[in-house]
Amino acid sequence: MQHTIQFKPDNITVPVEKGENLLTAAATAGVHINAYCGGDGVCGKCRVKIIKGEVRTEKSTLKQDDWDQGLRLACQTTVESDLVISIPEKTGDGSKSLKRKPKTTRNISAKSLDTLVGKWDTDPPVSKIYLQLDPPTIDDNISDMARVMRGFKNILPSNLEPTYDHPLLIKELAETLREADWKITLLLLHGKQDYEPDRIIDIEPGDTTDKLYGLAIDIGTTTCSGVLIDLNSGNILSEASGYNGQIRYGEDVISRIIYAARPGGLLALRNKIVSTINSIIEDICRDIIISPADIGYIMAAGNTIMSHLLLGLSPKYIRESPYVPSVSQFPLTKAAELGIHAHPSVRLFLYPCIASYVGGDIVSGVHACQIAKSEKISLFIDIGTNGEIVVGNNEWMVCAACSAGPAFEGGGIKHGMRASNGAIENFHIHPETFEPMIITIGRIKPSGICGSGLISVVSELLEAKVIDQQGKFKNHLDNVRIREGRDGWEYVLAWGKDSLIGEDIVITEVDLDNLMRAKGAMYAGYQTLLESVGLSFQDLDRVIIAGNFGAYIDLERAINIGLLPDVDRDIFYYIGNASMLGCQISLSDVKRFRERLHVRKLITNIELSENPEFMNYYMAALFLPHTDMSLFPSVQQKLI
């Protein structure tokens, strides 16, 4: 149910959902409220006065005097009706705040799926048919398998006779048929092409046509997740995820490749990813009470290194110039042969990769959002330690990987951390007092800064002119939060007393340098790719931001720092875990499933690592947002 909040004295009115947290609503609206403790309710800074309307709230650390005056802690308060509230701690006239418009990024995200991804059918690459066979007689004593085939042709007369290749299937066939009184269900895998026959994967006693499940797996370097789909209805029945068990051998793909070269390393990595997938299958099967053997098909996608490790292929040459993977189009594999707990004949389909650092997860994502079906030119971006970029349409696509470094995942940042509880994920700075408004994941005291928080912090510091466009602190500013620390100048996001770690949480010039390198690599990547096909940012019809990290990026701030191009906001789409989405779609719809190789073939890889063009663009991008401000007209406006 929708309500509105009017914030005074800024006079900003925004729509909110019932139950929304007031501090979050203010942050989304771009209304500054001092807040030091991330939303934990302990710093007592985020007091607001409820002028009109109903809220739910907790007194928390609020003094009785304040409570009696109608003050409430924004972080402890949720919306129950239309509200008018004022922010008493606010100093100044609020005019600076008024410049800001309410953020709309979450709205863009909400509209994305329908227009981009389109509809898909529930017509999966596997199906079941129920057969009631005539028992053999002396006048009709063809082999058991021939009887099954005849039964199949009776029901599907126009189809080619199916094949089968599963030794266990024919070993158990005679007993299965007789125990089931000649009433059986075939699990069929459809041919890759129409002229290819179906393949019998399993023969089950009785009528089991109502049990047909497919599993989509996204194999991330950090996290793996699985989604189980009822392939009769298309409904998602269960989801599960977990850390990739390989993490103990290194956080990023490079350290995994190094580990794989050690004696036994490849096998250890393979076993870890397999057991991670098995845990996901176990969780899902326990959740909805089915057996792993009931899963009829598995669609998976991962980057090139994860795909190699799952198949037990050495990733050695991926790391050495000229960066060559062993295989990019993976053979259809029986999941059980990899050690995955699945029916012995069930296939695991792994999305093809493009290059060593542009993997099946990207192909799956590009496939999901149908870039290959539209004349519109799309820029597809997956931001991370290894950033992947694809540009193109239904006629051509180019892609590149750029090594952005770990800043977006908290690496190389003094108080950087993964996006987990206690990470500062949203930040506002008061334009005059430079006091912070910090919101953490889990609304607890802050313990560090995650990638999306970092983008917020840097964008806010830049807009408030606490830092200049070179990412240096304007050290003439006389403010207690801006100081010279051990690593040079820094801004204190949270004092030790307000932080979970008991020490001051700061952002330093070294951190700013690392962030600039990361965002500069991404932006130079866009430029190099576009230039390679003779296009500019103005030619783009869509900018699609994929990835779990991407889903949490604030669009305006990402543009402010030069991570995303300064183009019409209406062409941005947030698609979230596109890789998983591609797997789900392929799993559900055989027509979409068959398009996947076409998508892969459209995409040409461009190597940036030794590309002089890229290096020039990169150097020019080491600025906030960029040395060429004509590329960022809207940011230039703000920085005047």
Next chain:
Amino acid sequence: MQHTIQFKPDNITVPVEKGENLLTAAATAGVHINAYCGGDGVCGKCRVKIIKGEVRTEKSTLKQDDWDQGLRLACQTTVESDLVISIPEKTGDGSKSLKRKPKTTRNISAKSLDTLVGKWDTDPPVSKIYLQLDPPTIDDNISDMARVMRGFKNILPSNLEPTYDHPLLIKELAETLREADWKITLLLLHGKQDYEPDRIIDIEPGDTTDKLYGLAIDIGTTTCSGVLIDLNSGNILSEASGYNGQIRYGEDVISRIIYAARPGGLLALRNKIVSTINSIIEDICRDIIISPADIGYIMAAGNTIMSHLLLGLSPKYIRESPYVPSVSQFPLTKAAELGIHAHPSVRLFLYPCIASYVGGDIVSGVHACQIAKSEKISLFIDIGTNGEIVVGNNEWMVCAACSAGPAFEGGGIKHGMRASNGAIENFHIHPETFEPMIITIGRIKPSGICGSGLISVVSELLEAKVIDQQGKFKNHLDNVRIREGRDGWEYVLAWGKDSLIGEDIVITEVDLDNLMRAKGAMYAGYQTLLESVGLSFQDLDRVIIAGNFGAYIDLERAINIGLLPDVDRDIFYYIGNASMLGCQISLSDVKRFRERLHVRKLITNIELSENPEFMNYYMAALFLPHTDMSLFPSVQQKLI
């Protein structure tokens, strides 16, 4: 080099090869020479006088007197020039002998291959191509496998991109390519249909195109054999064979089925056949010094029970009415997955079966002699414990199995034995003295009678009227060799002193009964099958006798006893091990290879076991040659 021998006093002249044994030549010519010891040179009975010409000979047990008179032992003498010889021990005027024409069965056998089997190409279902790939660079860093595919398309631009499915292949690919300096040879398995892509089976370093071998395997219940073919030239490089190791678990298929039902029995039988095949591979590879991994393709054929056991399928329901096998068209299998010592990706193709007792060996044989390509109506016969019969042409075929019992393999015959050294394989009787001329396998003292010997013995006894058409001895004959023994009346083939076993070797009326049942089942089978399609023996254009046993059957004598139909001798063909021949042809010629399923599909099985028609025919056939003598006009002539 051809010579002639004129036998006196019979005045029969026959062509012979230089080096031919005189006793054998006489037997083939139908000239009787008393001979008791099977050709061992010890009985001294087969003395002949060399009237003209050169021979090689041994004195052996011949007395000096005889030697000086120019007498020689026929069994110890071979032809060196045109000869005129006389047989001094001969009594009577020889007129009875003159009735016989020289046997021509071996000549028919010699002509068979060309007209029946036709020519085949050396264009096997597997091939090799040598690729010199460009090493990867930073501007050309597609995956290793994509590079291989590109190299393939450079050489064969019109072909579909090949598939591959061998995990080891891609695991070793990166190292293979780099160690081989990007010069490699692909081993390809051609698609089952033209629109199917090739499949890469192996990637070998360097140029190995000159090494391309295929193995044909005939899996017999008793004996397995293998033939290695150079698939570049089509030449046979090596052959090997051995007893089927399952023999220890029972001589015939029924006892194997029973054994398979015991705990662990199926596995034991599977292991035995696999190790038998492995021994054959080992022998062949040692012979021509190649590695088992060099064999690129395996074509095998066996009866339905052997095929089931090789694949580890329970043959349980084959033995129980209504006699249903699990599978008749076997999936393409990786040989290594069965435990066969072969390259891990090499396929073993097993000829499809028709019914529980008409197996892949029969399909392979019918395929070999191209019945499915001719309008001519053929009767295809494989005589054995389980006799198999096929009738048909290019439009239709019917087949049946008939349980003849083990008589043809020596079973149920008092002195029956397998066709091994010491077995009486040829026999003549003197029409007046009833003295025998026996020739054994290995030309040693006799130790028993094998199947082909049994046919000779019965036919001779019948023609000499020692037995009547009911298979009973005419016991009024006053002859020392015809006597009443423990099992009733019998004829002494060899006295104890002349035999290897030290006791008299006889044939009894019980033996004759068993033989009549065996040959009666076969003949009733022909009749039932022909009747089922509304034909008679006169409609047959060809009678093809397959099988190792068939190759040793004397045509006239087999007709005499009613085992083969009394039709024009010129339509008979001896094809020998047709099953092996089919495998060899399929291995060598992909066009012939692809016909195999068509052949299988043309054939309809007719069950004789509970067929009242068959039972009537069977009862009528329990006579020598038959109760209906109009079916055997030429035999009727002889028996007047």
